[in-house]
Amino acid sequence: MPEPQSVSASCATGHENLPGQGLLTPADPAPFEICGAGGTARALLTCDHASRAFPEALGRLGLAEAATWRHIAWDIGAAALSRALAGRLDAPLVLAGYSRLVVDCNRRLEDPSCFVTLADGDRVPGNEGLSESGRRARATACYEPYHKAIATQLQAFHHAGIVPALIAVHSFTPVMGGKARPWHVGVLWDKDGRIARPLLERLRSEAGIVVGDNEPYSGRHPSDYTVDRHAESAGLPHVCLEVRQDLLETPAGVARWTDILGRHLSVILADETLYRVYGTR
Numbered sequence: 001m002p003e004p005q006s007v008s009a010s011c012a013t014g015h016e017n018l019p020g021q022g023l024l025t026p027a028d029p030a031p032f033e034i035c036g037a038g039g040t041a042r043a044l045l046t047c048d049h050a051s052r053a054f055p056e057a058l059g060r061l062g063l064a065e066a067a068t069w070r071h072i073a074w075d076i077g078a079a080a081l082s083r084a085l086a087g088r089l090d091a092p093l094v095l096a097g098y099s100r101l102v103v104d105c106n107r108r109l110e111d112p113s114c115f116v117t118l119a120d121g122d123r124v125p126g127n128e129g130l131s132e133s134g135r136r137a138r139a140t141a142c143y144e145p146y147h148k149a150i151a152t153q154l155q156a157f158h159h160a161g162i163v164p165a166l167i168a169v170h171s172f173t174p175v176m177g178g179k180a181r182p183w184h185v186g187v188l189w190d191k192d193g194r195i196a197r198p199l200l201e202r203l204r205s206e207a208g209i210v211v212g213d214n215e216p217y218s219g220r221h222p223s224d225y226t227v228d229r230h231a232e233s234a235g236l237p238h239v240c241l242e243v244r245q246d247l248l249e250t251p252a253g254v255a256r257w258t259d260i261l262g263r264h265l266s267v268i269l270a271d272e273t274l275y276r277v278y279g280t281r
């Protein structure tokens, strides 16, 4: 079973200011963590579903602890993969600090699936009949600080005269709704394929890897919110990665996928022509 995420020496958490003081206390985890700030890469990594933590005041939303280890609460293996990949690429990484069941940082706040009451068939009692003020408290405490941290990191690149790339890291469950998913890795994208196209081509050249092009989810769907909000809207080069969770269950699995993705992304990110606003020369 994966270990809870820990904060390493090179990482900082966003706990200094607790804007949602009604929900979070100093004993709660921070709403985001930043690793590898000051790296040499011209890319920012994000991990929306890194955490299975809940604010103590929400009492795990009425779920048994065992349920919070399942994919419904977080992207199993994604935090470990994104940390290792950020290290490999020497890129900063922003990780969300709370479970997607508290508030899904990869959804618009207005999207009903931002606060799910049914997660892959399981009831989430603490989200049933959630009031508008309850939603707002979670958004203020957990969601906005994370997205603000991403915006601040991207702004630092802009201040340095760099048009940065955004790489969102996720993982997906091998079975969803009773259906097995054959892909090992998915590359999600919409109109701007500057990273996605060469990455798809390179991943397909690896023996024995089943590659999903906008599978198991589509980058054309509004559920790809972090990329839409921070990269696509600004014309930043971007890609959303999905790796199947059973491949990330062990440190060896994480290392293997860090190597595969890191190897190909390093080549793609070395292309000087990448760092332009989409559609400009």
Ligand SMILES: [Zn+2]
Residues within 6 Å of the ligand: 048, 049, 075, 169, 170, 171
């Ligand atoms: Zn995810």
